[in-house]
Amino acid sequence: MFTPTEAGGVGALAALLFALFRRKLTLGSFWTILMETGRVTAAITFLIIAAHMYARLLALTGLPGQIGGVMAMFDLGLVGILVAYIVVVILLGAILDSTSIMLILLPLFLPIMHAHEVDLIWFGILTIVTVEVGLLTPPLGIACFVVKANLRDVDISLSEIFAGAFPFVLAMVVLVVLLLLAPGIATVLI
Incomplete structure (x- = not known):
């Protein structure tokens, strides 16, 4: 029904709705989740940037x-x-x-x-x-x-x-x- 990327988004939405339904998600825990997600995303982004720089450097050096x-x-x-x-x-x-x-x-x-x-x-x-x-x-x-x-x-x-x-x-x-x-x-x- 979904592409892998869409399935990830739907899964995240389902987890959010499930946490809200069980009343386990408070504003403080939601902020903590957002900060952790931001840290992981930043780390992955820097890895991707470094990989592109490495690939270009390799291409330049031959x-x-x-x-x-x-x-x-x-x-x-x-x-x-x-x-x-x-x-x-x-x-x-x-x-x-x-x-x-x-x-x-x-x-x-x-x-x-x-x-x-x-x-x-x-x-x-x-x-x-x-x-x-x-x-x-x-x-x-x-x-x-x-x-x-x-x-x-x-x-x-x-x-x-x-x-x-x-x-x-x-x-x-x-x-x-x-x-x-x-x-x-x-x-x-x-």
Whole structure:
């Protein structure tokens, strides 16, 4: 019934109406919600501005073209480039958040993917799944730290959380391999 953006707006309106109906929303709490929303929006806006500046800087320096030239010199081919990309994303996922990884790597690799005429929807799905693998891997898998921070049971250790996330890591690695071997599964519904 709605586009994703419209659905977000409708969901926010429904949450507001629900809070008003339950009489849980006071003027003070509404102001707090507005201020928090403003802080999050400002932070995201600065990230987007920095990403645009970074992408323009990369374009001015010609770094994506040079990286593409180096990869062509090694004659890796598309599969080699994708494997290198996946390894870098997983390594960065162990130490950075998903937005930072995409803001750093996509301006470097999108021109290379475009030159190889790769379906960018498939590449985006591959990127997201690979980033999620990195977010669950030690030593600094951010998703596991978020789970630990939100647990009420202090007896559960971080190593137990990493161990519990391991089957999901394996499943996503299998998915990455499937996406590499059969790219059509990512775009079959389009």
